[in-house]
Amino acid sequence: MGRKAMDPRKSNPPPTPFFLLFSLFSLAASHQHHPLDPLTPFEQTQVHTIVKSLYQNVTFHYVGLDDPDKAAVLSWLSSPQTSQVPDRQAFVIARADSQSHEIVVNLATQQVVTDKVYDGYGYPILTFEEQTAASQLPRTYAPFLASIEKRGLVLDQVFCGSSTVGWYGNESSKRVVALMCYYINGTINFYMRPIEGITFTVDLDEMKIIGYRDRVVLPVPKADGTDYREAAQKSTFDNHLKGITISQPDGPSFTVEGHTVRWANWEFHVAFDMRSGPVISLVSIYDHNEDEYRRVMYRGFISELFVPYMDLTEEWYYRTFMDAGENGFGQSAVPLQPLRDCPENAMFLDGYFTAQDGTPVTEVRPDVSLVLRMVSTVANYDYVIDWEFKQTGTIKVTAGLTGLLAVRGSIYTHKDQIMQEEYGTLLAENVLGPHHDHFISFHLDLDVDGETNSFVKAKLQRRESDAKIHLGSGATEILVTNPNKRTKVGNDIGYRLIPRTVASRLLANDDYPQKRGAFTKYNVWVTPYNRSEKWAGGLFVDQSHGDDNLATWSLRDREIEKEDIVLWYTLGFHHVPCSEDFPIMPTLTNGFELKPTNFFDYNPMLKFKPPKQVPRASNCTSPMNILPQ
Numbered sequence: 001m002g003r004k005a006m007d008p009r010k011s012n013p014p015p016t017p018f019f020l021l022f023s024l025f026s027l028a029a030s031h032q033h034h035p036l037d038p039l040t041p042f043e044q045t046q047v048h049t050i051v052k053s054l055y056q057n058v059t060f061h062y063v064g065l066d067d068p069d070k071a072a073v074l075s076w077l078s079s080p081q082t083s084q085v086p087d088r089q090a091f092v093i094a095r096a097d098s099q100s101h102e103i104v105v106n107l108a109t110q111q112v113v114t115d116k117v118y119d120g121y122g123y124p125i126l127t128f129e130e131q132t133a134a135s136q137l138p139r140t141y142a143p144f145l146a147s148i149e150k151r152g153l154v155l156d157q158v159f160c161g162s163s164t165v166g167w168y169g170n171e172s173s174k175r176v177v178a179l180m181c182y183y184i185n186g187t188i189n190f191y192m193r194p195i196e197g198i199t200f201t202v203d204l205d206e207m208k209i210i211g212y213r214d215r216v217v218l219p220v221p222k223a224d225g226t227d228y229r230e231a232a233q234k235s236t237f238d239n240h241l242k243g244i245t246i247s248q249p250d251g252p253s254f255t256v257e258g259h260t261v262r263w264a265n266w267e268f269h270v271a272f273d274m275r276s277g278p279v280i281s282l283v284s285i286y287d288h289n290e291d292e293y294r295r296v297m298y299r300g301f302i303s304e305l306f307v308p309y310m311d312l313t314e315e316w317y318y319r320t321f322m323d324a325g326e327n328g329f330g331q332s333a334v335p336l337q338p339l340r341d342c343p344e345n346a347m348f349l350d351g352y353f354t355a356q357d358g359t360p361v362t363e364v365r366p367d368v369s370l371v372l373r374m375v376s377t378v379a380n381y382d383y384v385i386d387w388e389f390k391q392t393g394t395i396k397v398t399a400g401l402t403g404l405l406a407v408r409g410s411i412y413t414h415k416d417q418i419m420q421e422e423y424g425t426l427l428a429e430n431v432l433g434p435h436h437d438h439f440i441s442f443h444l445d446l447d448v449d450g451e452t453n454s455f456v457k458a459k460l461q462r463r464e465s466d467a468k469i470h471l472g473s474g475a476t477e478i479l480v481t482n483p484n485k486r487t488k489v490g491n492d493i494g495y496r497l498i499p500r501t502v503a504s505r506l507l508a509n510d511d512y513p514q515k516r517g518a519f520t521k522y523n524v525w526v527t528p529y530n531r532s533e534k535w536a537g538g539l540f541v542d543q544s545h546g547d548d549n550l551a552t553w554s555l556r557d558r559e560i561e562k563e564d565i566v567l568w569y570t571l572g573f574h575h576v577p578c579s580e581d582f583p584i585m586p587t588l589t590n591g592f593e594l595k596p597t598n599f600f601d602y603n604p605m606l607k608f609k610p611p612k613q614v615p616r617a618s619n620c621t622s623p624m625n626i627l628p629q
Helices: 041-052 070-078 128-140 142-150 323-327 512-516 550-556
Strands: 018-021 058-065 089-096 099-106 111-118 158-163 176-183 198-203 208-214 254-257 260-263 266-273 277-287 292-308 320-322 346-349 352-354 360-362 369-378 381-390 395-403 424-428 431-434 436-446 454-457 459-461 478-486 492-499 524-528 565-575 585-597
Touching: 041 058, 041 089, 041 099, 041 111, 041 352, 041 360, 058 266, 058 352, 128 158, 128 176, 128 198, 128 208, 142 198, 142 208, 254 346, 260 369, 277 369, 277 381, 292 323, 292 381, 292 395, 292 512, 292 585, 320 323, 320 512, 395 436, 395 565, 436 585, 454 565, 478 565, 492 565, 524 550, 565 585
Parallel strands: none
Antiparallel strands: 018 346, 018 369, 058 089, 089 099, 099 111, 158 176, 176 198, 198 208, 254 260, 260 266, 266 277, 277 292, 292 320, 292 436, 352 360, 369 381, 381 395, 395 585, 424 431, 436 565, 454 459, 454 478, 478 492, 492 585, 524 565
């Protein structure tokens, strides 16, 4: 989270970040562009050439589609044959001469529309290249070499990775990262062998170490028992599970045209963004009674992830990460493996992001559902994000956390030795797992049968300040309605947010990490649509001061009744590590549903035929069967 280490689980650039069930597909680059299509590799190369013509020494930190005007997109959508397609423009965040530039490039005219120097607090997404360069600096740094020798470690078995440093009230003007080091010797799982007590500070613009402290020598945790690979286990047990095969003899039930997916009664557009990952747009559901598609959501995506560690020791207190704005949740996507991450007959879709030098990089009656999945590996954690579309009209979003814990070395070998607060759980000899949280903020621009919507929290709410909700504080109905549309019996049509498990922030309002992650103060926020308000933690997140984020925007207390509104939902995990998380975690899951509420006049499943069953031999006579799901 918020830091980069070359994970041994991903040695090659990821080619397939997300998938759709049930067939193989590769994205065609030749179709006519939809206004919300992501940039193609050819367009990214155009952007690279144009921006490089402005600045000789430039690094690219974000390149993506500059969001077209929403009204223009909806106008084109209503009459694509007669309406003008909005101009395709790229939005670029680049660094040149130690300054951050916000650049808009018109791809049709190949001209720079705007080039603005950002002079506020915070810095852009870190690139993989600069983090890798920073992690190599300790190898030739004399004080560090002395520290390694003092600990009796072998230098070529030491590995370092970078970490963002947050903000703690200082007026820092340098773009810096901290370095954390690990001992690989005897295991692939270096995260379980931290070298504690050492603090580095690296100036990324100068690419040099500007601060170093070796505070204390602590035992390096043992390598025994840390290798999670199946081949490394001394013995494995056979649970006698039989194989499962998923088959569609008649082919997939969905179609993909460009980036538009159609399945059952759903239609939506899917794109890929190097900061947020999958972007789901123009979600519409077919109403058989009305014989038309009705829009549910204009756009949905992960806006930010906030991961504060609750460890106050000198080498850990600053580890409060914002993974989308600091590392790029999308550019951290990893390839999905058939039969492990997804069914054998899954459909894979490519996504593209830009490297530091600007060149594109390639990275997929029974209630049947369609799933869009992406896995993003941010340092030690794997995030599994599923968008599931059900024929009932429900959209189910699930976030799974797995991977490797970030652990702290300690002097303890048994819990009975601990006589003071250590901010974590003793997992193995000399290994502490710090307590920490994960918060994922979703930007949900619901357009329930049109843009004019209202927000209902048990009763109608008129302003932003009325719509902030601490879930778990009492019975609350969270509903977005269209007051201009009603069912036959007079109910306002709507969609309801149904959270799964609620986790609220633990930090105080005046904690510096909480100021930066202030969007976690409430589980639910509602704001009027604003094209510039996409990222809950602000556009420039690294070392930001919390003065440009969702909490700040909402202070304007704007009207939200009968407006084009955005619902922001933050789901959370309080992670208190336990022995079963060592050396590799099982998956923790949480999520939410967007469920139709008086959107239809009856249960839409009544109109659907069940999928055709393929006959197969069976000698089963029991009235009860257990079937694979």
